[in-house]
Amino acid sequence: MKDSIIILCGGGPAPGMNSVVMSVAKTFLSNGYRVIGLHGGYSGLFSKTPRTEDIDFFKADAYFNRGGSYLQMSRFKPTDKDFEENFNLGLFQDNNIKLLVTVGGDDTASTANRIAKFLEAKHYPIHNIHVPKTIDNDLPLPQNAPTFGFNSAKNEGAHLARTVYEDARTSGNWLIISAMGRSAGHLALGIGEATHCPMTIIPEMFNKTEISLDKIVKLALSTIIKRKLMGIGYGTVVVAEGVFHDLDPQEIKDAGVSMTYDEHGHPELGKISKAVLFNDILDKEFKKIGLKVKTRPVEIGYDVRCQDPIAFDLTYCTELAMGAYELFRQGETGCMVYVDAFGTAHPLYLKDLQNAEGKIPPRRVAIDGGTAQNYYSHICHFITPADYEAAKKYVADPEAYDFKKILNW
Numbered sequence: 001m002k003d004s005i006i007i008l009c010g011g012g013p014a015p016g017m018n019s020v021v022m023s024v025a026k027t028f029l030s031n032g033y034r035v036i037g038l039h040g041g042y043s044g045l046f047s048k049t050p051r052t053e054d055i056d057f058f059k060a061d062a063y064f065n066r067g068g069s070y071l072q073m074s075r076f077k078p079t080d081k082d083f084e085e086n087f088n089l090g091l092f093q094d095n096n097i098k099l100l101v102t103v104g105g106d107d108t109a110s111t112a113n114r115i116a117k118f119l120e121a122k123h124y125p126i127h128n129i130h131v132p133k134t135i136d137n138d139l140p141l142p143q144n145a146p147t148f149g150f151n152s153a154k155n156e157g158a159h160l161a162r163t164v165y166e167d168a169r170t171s172g173n174w175l176i177i178s179a180m181g182r183s184a185g186h187l188a189l190g191i192g193e194a195t196h197c198p199m200t201i202i203p204e205m206f207n208k209t210e211i212s213l214d215k216i217v218k219l220a221l222s223t224i225i226k227r228k229l230m231g232i233g234y235g236t237v238v239v240a241e242g243v244f245h246d247l248d249p250q251e252i253k254d255a256g257v258s259m260t261y262d263e264h265g266h267p268e269l270g271k272i273s274k275a276v277l278f279n280d281i282l283d284k285e286f287k288k289i290g291l292k293v294k295t296r297p298v299e300i301g302y303d304v305r306c307q308d309p310i311a312f313d314l315t316y317c318t319e320l321a322m323g324a325y326e327l328f329r330q331g332e333t334g335c336m337v338y339v340d341a342f343g344t345a346h347p348l349y350l351k352d353l354q355n356a357e358g359k360i361p362p363r364r365v366a367i368d369g370g371t372a373q374n375y376y377s378h379i380c381h382f383i384t385p386a387d388y389e390a391a392k393k394y395v396a397d398p399e400a401y402d403f404k405k406i407l408n409w
Contacts (some may be wrong), residue, residue, distance in 0.1 A: 004034040005099040006052075006091075009073045010108030012043040014135045014307040016317040022064035023321030024131075033326065035060075036095060037058050041104075042111055046086040067308040067315060077111060083118050088378040092124060097326050099127045100370045101155035103146075105134040106360035109336060113350045115356045116334055127333035130350065135305060137186035138362035140353060140393055141338055142346075148320060152313045153180075153304040156189060158194035159349040161236065164298050166197055168234040174224060174283065174295045177255045178274035180301040184364045188240035189372060190252025191300065194235070198381040199223035202240040204367040208408040211246045211329075215406050216278070217285050219403060222401040224293055225394050229387055241274050241301075255281065279301075290393055319343050375405075 005028050025035040044050040051072075063070045078086075086250055101225045102112040109130040116128040135153035137146055148297055161177055168175045170232045177197075179188040185202025192200030201219050203211065220237045241289070244252065255277065275297035286293050307384055309317065316339070323337045323345025335347035353360045382403035383391055391398035401403060 001096045002032070002034045004036055004095045004097045004202075006038055006095070006097050007055075007071065007101045007103070008038040008104060009043065009069050009071045009072065010104035011075060011134070012112070013069050013073060013110050013116055013305045014133050014147075015067055015152030015305070015307050016148040016313040017069035017071075017073075017103060017133065018063045018066050019309055019314055019317035020133070020148065021069070021129050022055070022060035022323050022325055023318045024101055025060040026057065026064070026323045027056055029060070034095075036097070037071045039072040041072075041076050041108075042078055043076035044117065044254060045075050045088055045091065046076075046078055046082045047088060050091055051368055052091075057141050058348055065308065067139050068310040075107075075255055077107065078114075083114070089119075089122060089124065092119065092126060095347060096230065097126060099129065101131065101324060103131045103133050105132070105136070106139055106362065109142065109165050109360060110351055110354065113334055113354075122163050127328055129327055129332065130336045131320050132326060133179060135182055136182045136362075137189060138182060138184040138332040138364065139336075139360065140363040141348070143340070145317075145338065145340070146277075148317050149309070149314050150186065152307060152309045154190040154194065154309045155301050155310050156304040157187060157191040159172060160194040160298075160300055161191050161197065165197070165236050168236055172233050173296060174234060174298050175236045175298050176220070176275050176279045177236055177298045177300055178278065179238055179240055180238045180304070181242050183242045183245040183362050184244055185240040186365055187235050187376070188238050188242075192238040193371070193375045194381065198227060198235045198242075200238040200370055200375070200380070201243065203242040203246045203367055204365040204372070205407055206246065207305065207367050211243060211252055214249065216243060217281055218406050219382070220278075220282060221285065221291075221395075222249075222403050222406065223380070224291075225391055225398075225401060226381040226387060228394060230381065235309065235381075239274065239278055244274065254277065291394055296382055319345075321352070
């Protein structure tokens with residue numbers, strides 16, 4: 001029987017999913033392997049009737065440059081009981097599977113490691129190689145290398161935010177934009193910097209003070225008031241959804257938000273509109289201090305996950321796929337594939353990236369680094385001590401809206 005590999009996709013979609021899967025298929029097909037696609041993410045491995053299909057060249061060639069994911073995804077996270085009672089070992093034995101390729105984020109990678117250890121204990125050792133995916137850009141790759149999908153999502157997010165900014169300028173309003181990113185602010189900051197947004201609020205900003213809704217509101221007002229002083233009556237404020245990860249749960253509840261959590265314990269931020277929430281809180285603050293400003297909420301999230309990948313990700317995903325084959329050929333397993341700036345593949349071992357709980361801590365924005373500091377220093381607008389006197393026209397205590405004092409920078 002011909003040696004086979006099996007591919008699955010976990011978590012949420014990102015631009016380039018098909019590019020990785022179909023490039024993996026092309027690479028292994030050209031080296032004599034049978035390629036099996038598994039629908040339903042990990043749920044397919046714990047089912048007696050998994051939905052699989054062979055991926056041939058024609059299918060791979062038709063889908064490699066498309067958005068979305070040909071292989072249906074899921075966020076299924078197997079329990080210890082699932083492993084003991086429901087794992088479909090026969091799927092691997094009957095198809096002579098030698099390699100499990102998983103495409104996903106940190107949770108998908110951690111589960112791949114559990115499966116490899118389980119199969120080894122069952123005396124059916126296979127190789128597993130993980131391809132890191134997330135628009136959040138929060139996996140700890142060396143040299144600040146991006147995760148695939150991030151640049152395509154940022155590109156589309158910036159396209160939307162540019163249009164929104166033009167609407168703000170044309171109508172003389174303020175638009176409050178919420179951007180995905182889970183616990184990290186990479187996507188929000190990337191969109192904010194690319195569109196010269198006068199304020200981007202990300203969780204990493206609060207490195208020297210405790211985060212709170214009051215401080216988030218004051219940062220937005222600092223920008224709005226500063227622009228009024230500059231004679232600019234419009235603009236955008238980008239807020240990363242990740243601020244919710246760091247806020248006190250009671251404060252979130254007091255704001256009228258009922259939060260649910262997924263199988264991995266992450267807040268299901270997609271179920272609420274963060275932009276609407278911030279916009280409502282801002283409106284209340286405007287009325288409280290007597291400031292006349294019109295704001296409108298805009299959500300950037302699901303509309304950037306399944307777009308066609310840009311050229312950067314098409315190339316990057318192809319290199320990751322070829323890199324997965326090269327690592328497999330070298331006998332590597334239990335690792336993520338990392339491709340350096342020269343296109344050379346390296347293994348990142350999951351066991352070295354995981355913490356004591358077996359999870360991979362997210363990579364967050366280097367808030368003291370050049371990108372963030374230069375953006376906040378030169379592009380953003382906010383109240384400084386030099387504005388206190390003039391700002392009294394709008395607020396009684398301008399110092400309370402001083403950007404650096406709010407953050408204790």
